[in-house]
Amino acid sequence: MKLYYSPKACSLADHIALQEAGAKFELERVNPATKRTASGRDFNDINPKGCVPVIEMDDGSLLTENVAILDWIAAQFPKLGVPGEMGRTRLIEALTFISTELHHSFRHLLDAKSEEEEAQAKAGIRIRFRWISGTFKGHYLFDDHPSVADFYLFVMLLWAERFDVNVPTRLTTFKELMRSRAAVSVALAVEAA
Ligand SMILES: N[C@@H](CCC(=O)N[C@@H](CS)C(=O)NCC(=O)O)C(=O)O
Structure with a gap:
């Protein structure tokens, strides 16, 4: 699982949740000004809405919208629900x-x-x-x-x-x-x- 985030943006909530859960995850930073990810991809190709947070699941599917992502994390790790x-x-x-x-x-x-x-x-x-x-x-x-x-x-x-x-x-x-x-x-x- 990978979390696309920008420093101190709303995606920090998801980052904290994954740390609290002890989840296995990767992080990829997104520059909000250039919309480039740390690996050089155009973030708009990943999320055409242009916003973090995005979770990329292990099967490659993507989940956007903070409420949905945090709800999903709580479902995976019930101690956070x-x-x-x-x-x-x-x-x-x-x-x-x-x-x-x-x-x-x-x-x-x-x-x-x-x-x-x-x-x-x-x-x-x-x-x-x-x-x-x-x-x-x-x-x-x-x-x-x-x-x-x-x-x-x-x-x-x-x-x-x-x-x-x-x-x-x-x-x-x-x-x-x-x-x-x-x-x-x-x-x-x-x-x-
Ligand atoms: N509807 C989205 C909004 C997320 C959002 O506002 N993300 C901000 C960071 S806190 C962002 O990536 N903004 C970049 C932009 O709008 O260009 C959600 O709730 O997840």
Whole structure:
């Protein structure tokens, strides 16, 4: 299995998940500006949508879209999912919120053309972080064990730090807890190299 990623992009969630799972996988870096992969391929030939993450399965088939990839990883490695009859549904509910509400709202910030638009975008992001901070059921979103949704939320918090968006203390504590995990350190170090 191979994960196509760009450093500190949303694909970091999948990278952390695979490290946490102890999965056997390869990585290939994608330059988001040139759309070239580390081995020199045109990334658009791999994913015509032009976005990471992409997982290339051992049979050569490709899986795109972060929600689908994280759901697939949780299905392969149930310790990264959410237990119970409604567990998978609750996981998809959280992943969808993080993808469509949080991740997407950073686009508004990146596209902001004035200080006013930037302030509006940050306010929108803060509302969404505040909402999700009220849903924690333990040290992590669902209990005291992290799920793939926690890894995606962690990446959003790294973006918040980078773009100077204030978040509730609950989420800062969570971010530092995530940073203290061995798998997270490994993934961050690999992406920084
Ligand atoms: N719908 C995609 C969007 C993924 C996405 O936004 N990827 C960004 C990195 S975080 C990307 O590769 N952007 C490059 C581009 O849009 O040109 C998903 O949820 O997986």
